Amino acid sequence: MAAEKGARGSVLFTGYRSVGVYSNHLPHVVRYHKKHKEYYLSTAVGKSFLTYNVSKLGQVAVSNALPEDITCLAASPTLVFASYGTVLKAFSRNKEVYRTYKGHDAEIHLVLHFGGHIISVDTNSTVIIWDIRSEEEYLQITFDKSNFAVSAIMHPSTYLNKILFGSEQGALQLWNVKSNKLVFTFSGWQAGVTVLQQAPALDVVAIGLTNGKIVLHNLKFDETLMTFQQDWGPITSISFRTDGHPIMAAGSPIGHIGLWDLEEKKLMSQMRKAHSTAIAGLTFVHGEPLLITNGADNALRVWIFDGPGGQGRLLRFRVGHSAPPTFIRHLGQDGKQILSAGRDGAMHSFSTVHDRYSKSLGHGSKNKAKAKKVGLRCTSLRLPPVVSFASETARQHDWDGIIACHRSRLFCTTWNFVRSTMGQHKLKPPTLKSGTQGIHATAVEITSCGNYVVIGLSSGNVDLYNIQSGAHRGCYGKDRAHDGAIRGVVVDGLNQMTVTVGSDKLIKFWKFKSKQLMHTVDIPVSPTCSLLHRESGMLAVALDDFTIRIFDIETCKLVRRFPGHNGKINDMTYSPDGRWLLTASMDCTIKVWDFPSGCLIDCFLLDSPVVSLTMSPTGDYLATVHVDDLALYLWSNKSLYSLVSLRPLPSDYEPLVVMLPGASEEIEEDVVEVVDASEDMMEYESPEQLAEQLVTLSVLPESRWKNLLNLDVIKKRNKPKEPPKIPKSAPFFIPTLPGLIPRFGSEAQDESPQSKIVSFGVLEQKSAFCVQLEESLNNNNYDDPLKTVKALGPSGIETEIRNLAPEGGGSVEVMQSFLKMIGRMLETKLDFELAQAYLALFLKIHLRFISSEATLVEEVSVLSANLEETWLHMQTLFNQSLCVLTYMKSALL
Structure with missing residues (x-):
């Protein structure tokens, strides 16, 4: 019976979309739309690809999800081609699948658009040329992988029906794909070919090699024009400026970009740490001084070259976490911004409305003044990742409104959302030194007024600070608040009470101002984390035995006990009205508990465990982040726009796996199944008498009966000053009689004045x-x-x-x-x-x-x-x- 009920998935939430992902390790593709007269670029993100306009770098489309991760991208003026496994698909309108090409026996890793054809190359060095419209195979070329493993492919300009192939062994071959003949073989330069790129000059091709060399070679005369050496490893991508400046840009595996002057034949400038990972792709926009770059660090950047020295400056960008996020919370009460901290040590704010409102707060630095001089890209000055933070918007325009604790650090840092930077204070107890006996901050809380910060340490100390001045305002307890590490600290909405939760199996209630201990509650198992809903005063405490207990901070008593999960509880969040508690665990489930009934009302299973989750203050979305995943996933609350039947779930409920937003399996046209969403809804008709x-x-x-006793007053007030006048001519519309139910008057009207004799x-x-x-x-x-x-x-x-x-x-x-x-x-x-x-x-x-x-x-x-x-x-x-x-x-x- 439980398995049958579990077949419905989640009752309350449905996948909406993902935010915070912009790029992966695959090169982007740029195409020009003739009708829109605008350039568009597409980047792969897992099973889908995103399309942006270059002018504003605004996201314009998200493609339908493929069954597997995308392995290669290519584009024509009207189509985008994406491959996964042995299958190649063509997408129209940046979204819908237009054509499917099947025939490879190995994974496709190179795709090239070639007129009315599309060329795909798999890892076995089998080349197949497809007719785009008919989906038929036009030509197949098979190379011996041991002698010529295809690693790069391009079509030289003005070379009719010619395709140039580069190999891992270093040799190049020029083929006529119409006659299926080898035209010429280039011996190479004793290094594998990684990139082939057409130069602005005819017959000239730039060849990037695994040893860091860039060779500009003339195909017509088989002559090398110039050679450049890059010391940052293999060449990952090459592009040329076409706006009148003879500049070539080359990417490297460590995120640097070299800019080479082709007239002077020398290195003109360097763009160091343009990305924190390898440069996946770089493209100069045709006829414009704009360079588009993307990398595996989940960043998409547009650089403009308008200054002296030929150095590019950052014009527009879309940046997310380069390492999986670990902690998220909504900022403010409008539900439009989500603060996120990740393993990359950065703090980001993602907008649920539009990407243009998202921004990066940067990395924490040990020495802010020194970091300004050398730049935040100096990793030696960065602080460890943020493990927990708390925010408040009440005074964020006056001073810092975010407090964060870092991994294995005693001090906590303040952050300013308005200025998008780390604050000026590092808060730590004046009696302790950094790194003292391995003591570090474990829990933080900021008051609803935005003036005070409470910090709990692994030693059991709980300290109070003023966030504006950074001054220490005292501590709770004589020596320390608890005998074990602090697992949670909360403050009520009126700054009357502070509640601390420690690993010594105690929950202590303190007066906020005087710091006097009011009450202590014993719990049978050490707690994992705690969460307070300030409006209702309900404190949720997750325990190490995977159960959950709810306390009322006004009475200091236990009011609910939930059986919890089958794994460690990672995070909890409340619904805005405080009626539901949502918990996420390492057992890959999200459960929704109803406070009034004390029952489990919803449960759904995911592919990977949820690390952190937060419910929007407006109740419209649930946001989750997962293990080893860069994206933030938004789930829509179905109870806001449709009738949802909530039933208590049994203890042995077995949920089915729910796909993440944007990761749903592709639905074939001939097997589309329409599911009635109201299938398990109970039809309820209200009886005439309830009981x-x-x-x-x-x-x-109410207008029918509420004013019956005051009719005399209403009539006196509404009495007309003059008697009604009969209109000289009848109205053009059909007259109606006064009353609750509209009725038409008789057509024949007596024009004689009505007699006053009753x-x-x-x-x-x-x-x-x-x-x-x-x-x-x-x-x-x-x-x-x-x-x-x-x-x-x-x-x-x-x-x-x-x-x-x-x-x-x-x-x-x-x-x-x-x-x-x-x-x-x-x-x-x-x-x-x-x-x-x-x-x-x-x-x-x-x-x-x-x-x-x-x-x-x-x-x-x-x-x-x-x-x-x-x-x-x-x-x-x-x-x-x-x-x-x-x-x-x-x-x-």
Whole structure:
């Protein structure tokens, strides 16, 4: 039964998209769109590729995901080609699969667009030329891998039907692919070929070698024009400027770029550490002084050469973590920014709205002044990665609003989001020195006012600082707060209480200002981490036995106990209303716990464990980061835009694996299956009466009954100053009669003015409501009169009730029948507020007449007893509900 229920996946969340990934180790491709008159570049990120416009470096498209990681990219003016495994696919509109090419026996590692054909080369040095439209194989060339392993490929300009192949052995071959003949063989330069690039001059090709040499060779005369030597290892990519400057750029495996002057035949300048990893690809935009580079460090940069000396400066960039992120939290209450810290030691802020709002806060430095002189690329000055941080936006425009603790470091650093840099303070206890006996910071918290910071250490000390001045404001406890390492520290929303969680199996509650210990709670197992929801005062503590306990910081008592996971709990987050607790564990699951019911309401399994997660303050997205993954994944909260049926899940619930956003398997056109999202929803129809013990309100709008007692005041206020005037000409539209239900008036209208003499025959005629009350007095069925009065407006109800008296055309029997109708409504407990409103108006109008009739006095006495009994029952239900709510909040379970 559990396995059957687990087949539905996640009930609350569905994959939306990934953020924070821009590039990997594959070279980018640039193409020019003639219709848009704009350059676009595409970069591979796992199973998909992203497309950006070069003008603003804004993301314009994300391709459909392939079954495996992309191994090679190529582009034509209208299509983008991506290969995975032995398959090559063509994408149209940067997204949809247009053509599929299958025929290789080994993995494809080179792809080249060639007119109406596409050329693919696999690792067995088998070359296949495909017709793009028909998907048919045009030509196949097989090289002996031991003698000529194809490592580079290009089409020389103006060489009709000619393709140049470079090999790992160093030789080059020029082939005519139309006649399938070898035209010429170049002996090479005793080093493997890594790059082939067409130079701006005809017949000239730049050849990059594994020994760091760059050879400019004339193919027509088989003559070497010039040779350059690069000392940074093999050449990874080459590009030429085409805007009138004879400059060649070459990439290296360590992230440097060399700029060579082709006229002077010398190195003009160097762009050191353009990327922190190998330069995957670099391309000069045709006719513009712009250089596009990408690397495996998850960075995409555009450089402009507009200064003296030919040195390029950074113009635009998209940068993410070069190593997997380990800790994320939302910044502020709008849910638009996610702060992230990764193993690369950098702090980033990713926008959920648009990439242009994302930014990098840089790396932490040991000496900020020295780092400014030598540059932050000096790795010796960098601090270790951030393991935890806390942020607050209340005073971020005045001073630093982020506090972070680093791995194996005693001091904590402050950061400024507005200036996108590390702050000026390094906070550490004045009595301890850095590195003292291996003591380091383990937990940090910033108050909601943005003025104070609380830091917990591995020695058990908990210290308070002012973040504006960096001054130490005291510590908790005489010697130290706990006898073991601090696993969590939180402060309530009003700066009244500080709660510390230590590895000594104790939770201590302190007064924030006086630092006096108020209460101590023992827990059976050492805690792993803690999280406080400030609005509700609920403190969640994850234990080493993988269970979770919830404490109320007002009463200092345990209020919930959840069984937890089957592995170490990595992180926790609350829903904005504090109703749900979301936990992530090393067992690769994310679980959602409901506080009011104390049950597990959702659970889904992922391919890799979640390292950290955070719920948006607006409740629209859940963000997760995973082991060995550079991306931040956003999950959409389905309960905000659709009806979600939440059911308690059994203890043996076995969830199915949910694919990460952007990593879903490709769906073939002939096996598309439509899944009804509401398949497991329970169809619920509200009964007319919810329960015999409860009262049920009507569905009528308040305007029908709420102002019945104040109609005289409303009529006096709305009385017109002048009588209405008859229009000289009839309106062009069909006239309607006044009332709750629109009705058209009769076509024939009497143009003569209406007489002011009232006909007594109208007063003598009884209304339908009055007739129905008379009939109900005999058959004891009051459905018809109740239905009639519910269809009337406030003025109509008052007129009908006023005419129940004998002077209005009614009788004592009709008034008695009306009171019986109210009594029936109270007995059935239906339309409770209508019964109260009708009875109040009836007594207001006819109270004197009722007191003079014995029959009506007796009926009112019976009705009064019934009404009092109903109100006493209602009060009892209210008291019971209040008791249950109080017990759920404060009682010890």
